[in-house]
Amino acid sequence: MNTEQILERFIVDELLLGAGAEQIGVDDPLVSSRVLDSLGLLRMVTFIEERFGVTIEDGELIPDNFETIRQITEMIASKQPTSAD
Amino acid sequence: MKTQVAIVGGGPGGVASAISLANKGIQSVIIEKDQFPRFHIGESMTGECGGLVRKLGLETEMLQRQYPVKHGVRVYGQSSENTFWIPVMKRSDEGELEETTTWQVRRSDFDKMLLDKAKSLGVPIINGKATGVIQANDSTVTGVEVRLENGEVEMIESEMVIDASGQATFLSNIGVAGNKDRGKYDRQLALYAHVTGAQRDEVDNTLIFYEKKNHWGWFIPIDDETVSIGIVAPTDYYKSYGETPEEFFKRKLHSFHPEITRRVANLESIGEVHASSNYSYHIKEFTGKGFICVGDSHRFIDPIFSFGVHFSITEGMMAADAIEAYLADGQGREAENPFAELQSHFELGQDSIEDLVDCFWGNPFAFTFFAHQRYREDIIDLFAGRVYQKNPSPGLAALRTVNAQIAEQNMTVSAD
Missing domain, CATH: 3.50.50.60 (FAD/NAD(P)-binding domain)
Structure with a gap:
């Protein structure tokens, strides 16, 4: 699975517990549409840090930065070494 | 004399x-x-x-009076599931956090x-x-x-x-x-009263309810029977209803936050409703x-x-x-x-708490992440009132980083 798919699975299976949508598009709004509540957002940050081995800086903890799967993916990518996976 | x-x-x-x-x-x-x-x-x-x-x-007098013992503060977010808990803790001589209690009076x-x-x-x-x-x-x-x-x-x-x-x-x-x-929070109105017959938790603690920015409430047990309940909102918002303080307070008790509504369903009495504005x-x-x-x-x-x-x-x-x-x-x-040194010492403490409050209102998401996880011990220290450290803890520094960011955004917005 690529980063986008991993994030989508986490949101659908862990945060929405299968009670919400089965699929989430990479550009679907997560925060402003309230797909993710603030608690969900917190779990997301922890998940990202643990799963991808990156650190979300204090100043990056802004809900807007987590608005879409695409945005989150880009943020993760910018933190990972660019060389071979 | x-x-x-x-x-x-x-x-x-x-x-x-x-x-x-x-x-x-x-x-x-x-x-x-x-x-x-x-x-x-x-x-x-x-x-x-x-x-x-x-x-x-x-201490003897305090114990005789049997004031409700406070173990911590629970902050309820917009939904009842979304809460965080800050226990009252002290630092041991070795600097370790240990559980302790204080009072509500x-x-x-x-x-x-x-x-x-x-x-x-x-x-x-x-x-x-x-x-x-x-x-x-x-x-x-x-x-x-x-x-x-x-x-x-x-x-x-x-x-x-x-x-x-x-x-x-x-x-x-x-x-x-x-x-x-x-101050920054000067257009606020607080309405509050002592009530009896409120539904209390098994262990009495200080509860805070967050509705939205600058709208919040408190629930503080002060003796066997009585609970202090307060509702705070921007003054303009209150005025828009054209109600007396008492009407506003009583209506809000049942509509403000599900966690207050649940607790006031069977009140026996509501004392005089007090109001403080611009505070x-x-x-x-x-x-x-x-x-x-x-x-x-x-x-x-x-x-x-x-x-x-x-x-x-x-x-x-x-x-x-x-x-x-x-x-x-x-x-x-x-x-x-x-007393110049004393003056800056007092400001050091009050500034730390203002930073805590500013971050809570300005970016609740970052605040909650710090309080829950990243800087839990530092936030516990601030809530306990250990606010006079010359060098800010990593948690306090993080609050300041976020606050500076919010201030910058506000400036950009007002310049637009």
């Missing part, structure tokens, strides 16, 4: 000063305009504040107990209103002018004056301390030759995290220490402000 220290105000700040001074063998007099007991809010104490009350020699009773303690130590209580100060040629404050209840004026000469007049801000009003700047301010010059302001008499920040009594008592005791040194060796007597 003559005394060493004239203290304006017989609330916790004034009494903490008087008791500490008495313990050092320094004479003081308390000037109080109200007859105690009198109503007051600010009913939840921090962990450190509980420790200071013990230090003032009041009925202020009319608690404040009278404190004042009685000062009396029992021989501190005279003068019933009257401070109307002015006596000043030497170099403007050093050397006493207080008091209008007694019978209308007579009494001049109390002293070596020092402590302003513990609370929101009356005595020394600022008469132009001795600096001007009162409006946030900052006086930047509040110490000088012959005077020190403590607690609300120089600064009042958004009260959401219950720091009122904490700052009054802490600062009252620190003022007593500074006065002891000053009287003993005239330390700094030649300086323009002999």
Whole structure:
């Protein structure tokens, strides 16, 4: 699975517990549409840090930065070494 | 009459000063305009504040009164599932966090107990209103002018004056301390009452309910039967309803937050509904030759995290220490402000709590992440009232990073 798919699975299976949508598009709004509540957002940050081995800086903890799967993916990518996976 | 220290105000700040001074063998007099007991809010104490009350020699009295023991603060977000819990914890001698407790109190009773303690130590209580100060040629404050209840004026000469007049801000009003700047949370209205028959948790703690930015409520048990409930909202929002304080309060109790609604379903009684408006301010010059302001008499920040009594008592005791040194060796007597260091020390503590509050309102998401996970211990320290570290903890630094970011965004928005 690529980063986008991993994030989508986490949101659908862990945060929405299968009670919400089965699929989430990479550009679907997560925060402003309230797909993710603030608690969900917190779990997301922890998940990202643990799963991808990156650190979300204090100043990056802004809900807007987590608005879409695409945005989150880009943020993760910018933190990972660019060389071979 | 003559005394060493004239203290304006017989609330916790004034009494903490008087008791500490008495313990050092320094004479003081308390000037109080109200007859105690009198109503007051600010009913939840921090962990450190509980420790200071013990230090003032009041633990036995506190236990006799059986005030509800506070183990921590629970903050409810918009939904009931979204909560966070900050336990009251102290630092051991080795620096480890350990569980401890503090109290929630009925202020009319608690404040009278404190004042009685000062009396029992021989501190005279003068019933009257401070109307002015006596000043030497170099403007050093050397006493207080008091209008007694019978209308007579009494001049109390002293070596020092402590302003513990609370929101009356005595020394600022008469132009001795600096001007009162409006604080960031100055267009707020708080409506509150003591109720009975509220649904309480198995263990009583201080509960805070977050509705949305600048809209919040509190639920603080103050004795076996009574709970203090408050609802805070922007003044304009309140006015838009055209209701009396009582109508607004009663309606809001049942519609404000599901966690309050649930707890007030079967109330037996609602006491008088009180209102305080525009309540946030900052006086930047509040110490000088012959005077020190403590607690609300120089600064009042958004009260959401219950720091009122904490700052009054802490600062009252620190003022007593500074006065002891000053009287003993005239330390700094030649300086323009002999208490400049004390003043920045007080600001250091209050700034830390303002940073905590600013981040809570400005970016609840970052705040909650810090409080829950990343800087949990540092946030626990702040809630406990350990706020005087010269070097900010990583958690406090993070709050400041986020606050700076919010301030920058606000500037961009207003420039647009």
